[in-house]
Amino acid sequence: MINAVTRLLTTLESKGDSEIIGQSIIREIHYRALASEQCSAVRAALSHQNNVSKVGKALRLIHSDFASGLNVNRLAAEAGMSVAAFHANFKTVTTTSPMQYLKKTRLHKARTLMIQGGGTAASTALQVGYESSSQFSREYKRFFGRSPMEDVNKMKHSLSELPIDSSSKYVIAP
16 A cells, blocks of 8 residues: 555656546555455444444534423434434443433523523523423432522522623633
8 A cells, every 4th residue: 555655646746647547546545445454443433433423413403402302213313323323322422321411401501591591490491491390400409419599599609709800801710
């Protein structure tokens, strides 16, 4: 293969040579790469990258449409995978299941909305896709360690104590 790459580089020095035999040398390089012992490693890496890309499509859907009724079937369809393959690949990429990831995304978004907008736990639960405010409150407390309102009040208090540069509106490091 090194010989073919060297010939290709030499060929590129001449416009006529590169136009006439350049493509055939490139085909030879492709053939040698596919016929080499390392081909299976290259294929495995490309396959893994393809699966990461497919899971990425589902992640984008989760982040853009977290408040809708997303489920594993819809996410797997978005990724172009079977449900079983999607579950396995999603867990490999994110180290969590698709529905756990969706729940964490909703809870973090809810926390941000309540801190910024001051909405109630019940109204925020609906905004982020929960059908039951009591289920939302239970999951919020399990995840963050406090009830939604306790957590938001604590976060607001902590944020109010940070020094802010009034000219730039950025928090100043202590």
